[in-house]
Amino acid sequence: MGKILGSWSGMRKYLETEMLAVCLRGRVRYGCTAYVGMDGCRFFEVCVDGEQYKRFSLETVNTYFINHGYKAKSDPVGTREYWEEFWPLLDKTPQNSRLEYTDDEFCNALAAYRNHPVSESIRSENPLIRMFAILDRRLGKRTLEKLKETIAVQPEWLQKFYLLRMEAEHI
Numbered sequence: 001m002g003k004i005l006g007s008w009s010g011m012r013k014y015l016e017t018e019m020l021a022v023c024l025r026g027r028v029r030y031g032c033t034a035y036v037g038m039d040g041c042r043f044f045e046v047c048v049d050g051e052q053y054k055r056f057s058l059e060t061v062n063t064y065f066i067n068h069g070y071k072a073k074s075d076p077v078g079t080r081e082y083w084e085e086f087w088p089l090l091d092k093t094p095q096n097s098r099l100e101y102t103d104d105e106f107c108n109a110l111a112a113y114r115n116h117p118v119s120e121s122i123r124s125e126n127p128l129i130r131m132f133a134i135l136d137r138r139l140g141k142r143t144l145e146k147l148k149e150t151i152a153v154q155p156e157w158l159q160k161f162y163l164l165r166m167e168a169e170h171i
Contacts, residue, residue, distance in 0.1 A: 008032045011110070021137045023168040028135060042103040046131070048164060054131070054157055056106035062086050064100035065093075099155055101128060122147065127158050134161050144171050 015030050031045045044056040062083065065071050070089050076082040095105060109128030113121050121133035122143070133139065134147070148171060151162045 014114075015132075019132075019136055019138075021135060021139070021165065021168065024135060024165065027168075044103055044106045046161075053160055056101050056103055056128075058086070058102050060100045061090065061098070061102050064098060065089050096125065096127070099157060119143075127155050130154070131158055131161050134158075134165050139165075141169060141171065144169055 012030050012032070016025070016028065020028055027049050029047045029050075031043075031047065033043045033045075034041070041058055043059070045052050046054045065086065066074060066076065066082075070093065071085050073081055073084065076084070090102070095101065101109075106128060109126055110132065112124070112126065113129050113132040116124075116129075118133050118136045118138040121129050121136070122139065124130055124133070139147075144166060147162065148166060151159055151166075154162055
């Protein structure tokens, strides 16, 4: 997690206990997995009621690039072909123009969310920051009522989080 965010167990406690809306406690779980030999790369995931809603990793972004025709070789054979072209594509494809995000982008969004008021985070250009904000206990029902109008313009994956919160709050 790095010095900015501290330990994952502490961050998970912060997200699930301190900042999560009361109506979602016990339903939303954040996970982090790191495998030996991954050079510090991690897989982050957000699960709701035991079902994975969103995963954040280099692999999910690379698979997104392959499946959406960003890469010249759409059917990679080995590890080298799978990762070929990845870094240049990641550099030239803005975060707001894709639907998958890396573990570093997850961490950067989490750090930004923690350092800004929730009222600012919910209006962020970064959809990952908005994900953290929509689940935040500090968003009141009046604000959620106003946000109901914006669900349709959110990325499809983020709409699920908005709807989850609205349904949990009976809005």
